[in-house]
Amino acid sequence: MEKENSWKTLVIFVSLLGAVFVQTTLIRIIPESIGQWTGQVDWLLLVTVYIGLRRDPVRAMLTGVVAGLLYDSMTGASMAGVSGLSYVLAAYVTHSIAVLIIVDNLLVRFIAVTVSTLINTSLRLIFYAILKLSFPALAGGQRLAAFFIFAILAHLIASTLLYIILDRVYHRADNMQRRRDGARRRRL
Amino acid sequence: MSITDKAKERAKKNPNLLFGFLIIFHLILISFNRSSDRPDLRIIQRVVFIPVTLLGSGVSGGRSMVAGLWQRYIDLRGVSEENRQLKTDLVRIDSEMVRLREKLAEYRNLQNLLETTNYDGYQRITARVVSRDVNHLFGTVIIDKGSFHGIQKDQPVVDATGLVGRVILVTTLSSRVLLITDERHGSGALITKVPGVDHYGVIRGIRDNFYCEMDFLTTPVLLENGQTVVTSGQDGLYPRGLLVGRVANPVDKSASTQQRNVIAPAAALDRLDLVSVLQVTGDQIRAAAKLVEAEEKRQEAEAASKK
Numbered sequence: 001m002e003k004e005n006s007w008k009t010l011v012i013f014v015s016l017l018g019a020v021f022v023q024t025t026l027i028r029i030i031p032e033s034i035g036q037w038t039g040q041v042d043w044l045l046l047v048t049v050y051i052g053l054r055r056d057p058v059r060a061m062l063t064g065v066v067a068g069l070l071y072d073s074m075t076g077a078s079m080a081g082v083s084g085l086s087y088v089l090a091a092y093v094t095h096s097i098a099v100l101i102i103v104d105n106l107l108v109r110f111i112a113v114t115v116s117t118l119i120n121t122s123l124r125l126i127f128y129a130i131l132k133l134s135f136p137a138l139a140g141g142q143r144l145a146a147f148f149i150f151a152i153l154a155h156l157i158a159s160t161l162l163y164i165i166l167d168r169v170y171h172r173a174d175n176m177q178r179r180r181d182g183a184r185r186r187r188l
Numbered sequence: 189m190s191i192t193d194k195a196k197e198r199a200k201k202n203p204n205l206l207f208g209f210l211i212i213f214h215l216i217l218i219s220f221n222r223s224s225d226r227p228d229l230r231i232i233q234r235v236v237f238i239p240v241t242l243l244g245s246g247v248s249g250g251r252s253m254v255a256g257l258w259q260r261y262i263d264l265r266g267v268s269e270e271n272r273q274l275k276t277d278l279v280r281i282d283s284e285m286v287r288l289r290e291k292l293a294e295y296r297n298l299q300n301l302l303e304t305t306n307y308d309g310y311q312r313i314t315a316r317v318v319s320r321d322v323n324h325l326f327g328t329v330i331i332d333k334g335s336f337h338g339i340q341k342d343q344p345v346v347d348a349t350g351l352v353g354r355v356i357l358v359t360t361l362s363s364r365v366l367l368i369t370d371e372r373h374g375s376g377a378l379i380t381k382v383p384g385v386d387h388y389g390v391i392r393g394i395r396d397n398f399y400c401e402m403d404f405l406t407t408p409v410l411l412e413n414g415q416t417v418v419t420s421g422q423d424g425l426y427p428r429g430l431l432v433g434r435v436a437n438p439v440d441k442s443a444s445t446q447q448r449n450v451i452a453p454a455a456a457l458d459r460l461d462l463v464s465v466l467q468v469t470g471d472q473i474r475a476a477a478k479l480v481e482a483e484e485k486r487q488e489a490e491a492a493s494k495k
Contacts, residue, residue: 057203061210068214081217088210095203131221 011173012051012063015166019043020070041158042120044071048087049116049159050166052094053109060091079127086123090116109163110156117155121148297462300348310427311467313337317460318362327370327393328353329460334361342425344466350431350454351419352463363465367457368400368432369393387411388420391432391451398458400433402449411435411449421477424470428477 023043044067052060068084075083094112101108125144298314315331333339335358345352345365353373357364366373370393389405402417415435421428436452 058206061203061206065210065213079218080221081214082221085211085214085218088207088214092203092207127218 007173007177008059011169012047012059013066015047015050015169016044016063016067016070019047019067020074023071024074041154042071042117043158043162044068044083045087045090045116045120046113046155046159046162047166048091049094049112050163052091052116053098053104053112054170055095055098057092057095060095061088064088064091079124079131082124082127086120089123090119093119106160109159113155113159114152117152118148121151294462297348312464313339313467314462314464315339315363316462321364327367327372328356329365329367331363331365331463331465332361333465334359334363336360338467339363339465340469342470343468344426344430345463346430346466347455347460347463349456350433351426352455352457352460354425355465365463367393368453369398369457373400388422389449391417394450398453399436400451400453402435402451405449410437413437417451421473421480424474424477427466427468427473428480 020043023041048060048064048067051063054060064087065084068081068087071083071087072080093115097108097112097115098104101111313333315333315337317329318332319330321328321330331345339355339358341355341358343355345354351368353365353367353370355363356366368391373391373393387405387407387409389402391400391402393399394401402411413435417432417434419426419428419430419432431454433451433453433455436450437448438450
């Protein structure tokens, strides 16, 4: 049981590192026309939402904390704690949705991603405004609406692709874990 | 199962506690950020500043409101005290006003008594009616002056409007006055004269009070209502010319009242208050009456000689 948890934690941590890599490095090497879209995507948020959808609230919220710390360390900690707050909130809301709607399908994932994106974006904008940080979306209502719409669309598209990969990774990880557990039982 | 595992199990069942803890943790973490426009202030200082300012203004406003309320309460208490004082003053002023009204009425009575009556220069003693004889309904009254003040028996008593009666009993500090409406007053043989007609007769009280009757007229005649009746001065009791009253015969001249001349006294005998006792003796009255009669005869003789 303990080993299983460690294995899952490791997979989550690797997922988060992969998200950080994509968010910081990959965006620089892809063409700018695509980068404008992918720049809207918060990959760490999507990983956190994915963990939240797996109906493990503690792990999801702790993933949010770690994701927030990673994000803040990436961005130079100009808003330390804000990312973590939004990720934890998103994880909690996602878990609530997953508990409320027991069926696990694409629609539930879309709803969770949309709500989490709204929470994440809103919180960030609020703290941008409080901390008097400049941000283009804060210039006006039209820009703000466009920003929200683009963010939601980008996250939905990105989550569709990402969650296919994560499903495979987690499925494989689960299978590996099951095989190891079976071998252990046979040895005993 | 270790303590950590127990905590994990509990957190899985109820993640709200962990969620609340993480939110607080992140809020504390955020509070250490500094805003770009005020790098000297942490975000917590900025965020706290607004509620503290609001709270301060609220407290200040509340304090002002409480102070205002307290001041109003003090004012109200003052108003209540003032109101109580004013009510007391009002009662005092009311009683004072009543007293002054009484004084004013008394003053007017005295003024009337002094100005409206003609007593041919006789000295007067003003007295107040203090009691009525309940045994003889309105037949006698008691005044608050007696021999100590110079009042003697049989002196006439008048008020501002006319003849009241005469003193029949004198004590040191009070006197009893027999009213002209008393039956016993008839024995005094008051002779009156009707001006212009010169009917002489005797006035005496009648049983039903408030009225007198005139008998023994020199010419038996039924007088006309409204004719003035004054004292003749011939009886030696009342000086000549005091107004007694007016003829008030009943309109219904039945057989029983046909020969009766009823006189309504001029003085308000049922509500006497201030009266004057004339300082005159019987001899003075008779002497004055004789002088007047002599003068009248002389004038009549002159008139006859002229004719």
